[in-house]
């Protein structure tokens with residue numbers, strides 16, 4: 193049975209390793225989150241917004257040309273069709289409603305590529321709540337269109353100017369802000385990472401993905417369970433959502449796809465399940481890429497959403513226990529796969545998502561198998577990157 197325990201552990205991974213000064217904030221959330229989420233009024237509002245604002249249920253699409261090519265039955269779970277273009281909005285809608293129930297009037301978030309920042313700025317605008325997004329100064333330069341989107345939506349984007357001026361520095365700034373504003377502020381974390389209860393709370397909000405997959409598969413194939421579910425893993429929130437209602441269905445294979453960057457052993461990758469060792473990052477005990485003396489290694493992936501040196505504790509447990517299989521995909525393999533999917537199905541995937549599709553070339557399966565790929569997001573944001581590779585594909 194795969195489930196989180198009272199203290200927030202999946203097996204030996206998880207927990208809440210936080211500075212003393214954050215205890216009141218985390219404790220308030222921990223005591224309330226399950227109860228709040230289970231309130232009928234909360235569920236009504238969450239479901240209503242998922243339906244009419246996000247556009248759910250997202251379709252489960254039988255990709256016939258892809259199925260023909262791979263000689264298996266392949267369905268795509270279309271999170272790319274959600275408002276703002278990815279699965280991230282499922283979580284930010286849930287958390288903004290949680291923040292309101294807890295009486296919070298100010299939202300902070302961290303963002304790397306800007307996708308979570310945009311999803312957070314969107315729901316803050318929707319609710320009329322102040323929004324501050326911390327973002328590394330280097331990322332602000334690299335991700336200009338998303339910075340403009342956040343500003344258009346009324347959010348304040350604050351640069352993090354310490355360290356490498358990227359995601360982990362933005363996270364440190366957000367935590368510092370939260371310590372200084374414990375009463376009125378909620379911190380919206382963007383993936384199944386961070387101290388308990390965040391990984392579980394985010395997984396529950398994203399679990400709508402597999403909840404829909406169950407009835408959609410039943411409707412289309414006559415059975416609820418596929419043979420395999422494939423999803424890319426940065427922190428692991430789209431994967432957690434796609435796996436959630438199948439975690440204890442052992443015959444459903446769970447395939448976690450990570451970014452190998454320039455190659456697993458190139459020194460430039462984000463393949464945490466292969467290179468990671470046990471340690472603590474952003475408040476939880478998990479697998480992370482670090483030097484023997486515990487310095488966090490700079491991760492690398494062409495895809496900004498997979499460029500993270502850890503994985504959520506649920507995924508560390510799924511991989512360590514053998515429940516999930518990890519596959520690593522290089523930048524080039526992901527690019528090839530993005531072009532392939534675009535031309536086979538008329539769907540331009542996010543570069544993160546392209547990693548999941550590339551795994552179809554590496555997995556073993558039989559022709560009777562039904563495989564669901566979580567199409568976590570659309571590729572509009574990655575067009576500039578794709579354009580640079582037009583001559584190669």
Ligand SMILES: *Cc1c(COP(=O)(O)O)cnc(C)c1O
Pocket residue numbers: 278279280307308382383384424425426427428429430431497498542544545568569570
């Ligand atoms: C952010 C992002 C990811 C990676 O985040 P997870 O928490 O691992 O899901 C994957 N795909 C897309 C489209 C993203 O925007």
